[in-house]
Amino acid sequence: MTVVGVLTAGGDCPGLNAVIRAVTARIEGGHGSEVVGILDGWEGLMTGRVRPLRRDDVRGILGRGGTVLGTSRMDPYVHGDGYASVRGTLEAHGIDVVVVVGGDGTLRTARRLAEEGLPVVGVPKTIDNDIPGTDLCFGFDTAVQVATDAIDRLVTTAESHNRVVVVEVMGRTRGWIATYAGIAGGADAILIPEVPYDLDEVAEILRSRQRRGIRYSIVVVAEGIPPPPGSRATTRPRDVFGFERLGGVAYDVAAALEERTGFETRVTVLGHLQRGGSPTAFDRVLATRMGVHAADLAAAGETSTMVALRGDEIVAVPLDRVDDEPRRVPFDRYDVARTFFD
Ligand code: F6P
Secondary structure: OOOOEEEEEOOOOOOOHHHHHHHHHHHHHHHHHHHEEOOOOHHHHHHHOOEEEEEEHHHHOOOOOOOOOOOOOOOOOOOOOOOHHHHHHHHHHHOOOOEEEEOHHHHHHHHHHHHHOOEEEEEEEOOOOOOOOOOOOOOHHHHHHHHHHHHHHHHHHHHHHHOOOEEEOOOOOOOOOHHHHHHHHHOOEEEOOOOOOOOOHHHHHHHHHHHHHOOEEEEEEOOOOOOOOOOOOOOOOOOOOOOEOOOOOHHHHHHHHHHHOOEEEEEEEEHHHHOOOOHHHHHHHHHHHHHHHHHHHHHHOOEEEEEEEEEOOEEEEEEHHOOOOOOOOOHHHHHHHHHOOO
């Protein structure tokens, strides 16, 4: 009988529990095999912390944020010696294949382990929606909903006070959350890493709105845009996957806009609010479909693969697709948002 391990690694994201539930139910009920949950991501695989997962263990978690298995930034290639540091746990618990739910850093580690012999099926997750090979990642819809709700609220307070509000959203080096939440919230300007920006043009939009008697403006800023010229220099720490820890560029954008316009400006950095809490119905369904498909691939021995959404279908793509560059927001999508920068 095949024993399937499942782990969640890297930053958390709404929908992880839906995947864990789906893998467990499909493996136990659909394939009559066993699942073991690996705790705290790669750390559990390196230190032998695993527990059996039965269908009854995963009841009631579909709508819960976070991950019941825990997660960490521990990595077998940074904190251990690769495959050798996980082999002991695999052998001790008879784990035949591991379903790895993670972002691009985690999936790249999974790809390296697969090259060394670990049978792996990847499930892409991130609120940033930038993993290559899949049209969408679960977690993104929830993050966009949280950011949109925030923008709706900021509009009413900005209007009451005749202010500009600069809202910073996550997304790392890509502007998916900014573009989608900006469209959904009716932003008056959106700055994303994929499109060079000019703060003089943004300032002119804000002035023009004031001239027309519109008492507020909302500027959505993706955390990964380059800081405006003349901003305070920052050296940012990096995580174990080499990613910069971002956050705070909205303060520089707000200062530069206030200086140009003289309008009273406030900043809201949404941060981890976008990652916590219950997944939307859309993310629950997407995560469940991906989990079921990953379980089927694992049971069939179709490893070194990653599940992906293509159009409306869940498919398997080679795990090495994760080495492609992070998916950019296509310009036509940004162009839709730009229509309303007035
Ligand atoms: O990749 C998801 C993400 O939430 C990014 O949008 C953000 O830059 C980063 O993770 C934050 O990571 P951490 O939880 O380590 O602060």
